[in-house]
Amino acid sequence: MNKSKNSILLVDPEFDPQTASSCSLLMKITGDSLSYAIIDLEKRQLKAVFDMQECDPASGALLHTLKNDSYLQLPFQKIRAAVYTSYHLSVPDAVYQTEKAAEYSNFFPSGLTGNLYTRPCKEFGFTSVFNIEKSTVKLLEDHLPGAELFDQHAPALALAGKSETSSLSLDFTAGSFHAVVLENGKLVYLNNFEFENTDEFNYFLLLIIKQLKLDTKIIQLQLSGIIHENDDTYNCLLKYFSKINFTQPPAGDIDHTILDDMPGHYYSSLIAFDLCV
Structure with a gap:
């Protein structure tokens, strides 16, 4: 495990870079974070996870990572990137x-x-x-040729799509969250919010609840990403919701043993991105 102030890299010690041609690269670029996962497509094993929080990919973090991360130089069989956009x-x-x-x-x-x-x-x-933005597209074309590009909602939707019930799924970075609302498995709401503190988060949460007239005592709340039990954001949610669950990575699809010492829900949407068709 390699760890710096705002980033972490987990790598399976048995991962052989020479097998990259049998692997896929999944990258998630948000407004304030950058992460990727490497999955062995033949063994269906998670081989590496990188996550950088509280950064601005557009201001240089993406370029620096693409140029200096040796794992991103590998010849992957398949590459997908979910890219932040306001449009x-x-x-x-x-x-x-x-x-x-x-x-x-x-x-x-x-x-x-x-x-x-x-x-x-x-x-x-x-x-x-x-x-x-063309500058982002060029970066990805130069450093990850052949990458399939998706909008930033794709990973959160892939994860929420596993639910057949009525649910509110919140997928967090350190300073933003995706909200996906399903009613009996059908999508009724999708949005992304940035927040600086708990008060701002509370405002956006109440906006969703009131706009959609959610019954917080019944609807199932699914959490993933950078959130912890009993942190300020979690405790804010406790004020309104009775059923709160952390969404783990899709274990039936991918062996993610390298996450055993980490909160698995951190990377659930990133790994679920592999399920997009």
């Missing part, structure tokens, strides 16, 4: 038209310099339309 639409399949995909950019501010992407999310019945 994202979820277009229901009933109205989405592939031949008119470019027209959805009219819903974004004029003058954007990024690239437009689309990704179907068949499990929830919509297509994601999103814009990624």
Whole structure:
């Protein structure tokens, strides 16, 4: 285990970089964090996890990591990157038209310099339309050629999609969270919030509860990411919810033994990102 002030690297001691061609790389880039996982596709084993919190990937953390992390130089069989963007639409399949995909950019501010992407999310019945800054795209193309790009919601959706009940799933970084609300397995709400303190988090939480009229005594609350039992954020949630669970990585799909000494829910959405189709 390698650990610095705001980052950690866990590597299976038996991981042989020469087997990278049989591995996938999953990368998650948020507004304030950068993480990746390496999965052996043949053995279905988690081989490495890197996580850096309280950073700004856009201001240099992404470039520094791509240039200096030796594991990111390996020739992976498959690469996926979920990339933070402020410009994202979820277009229901009933109205989405592939031949008119470019027209959805009219819903974004004029003058954007990024690239437009689309990704179907068949499990929830919509297509994601999103814009990624050209500078970020170039970085990824230069250092991770062939990477499949997704919007930042993809990992949280992949994790929440394992639930068939009515639930509120919150996936945290050190300073933000994704919120996914399902009603009987159907997606009814998806958003991302940044917060600086517990008061701000409480405000956004109440906004979600009141806007969706959630019955906090009944709905199941699923937590993942950087949150701990009895920390300030967790205790804030306790004021409203009766059923709180930490969502562990999808054990049935991937052997994640290297996380045995870590809170497994830290990296649940990152690992679940492998399930996206």
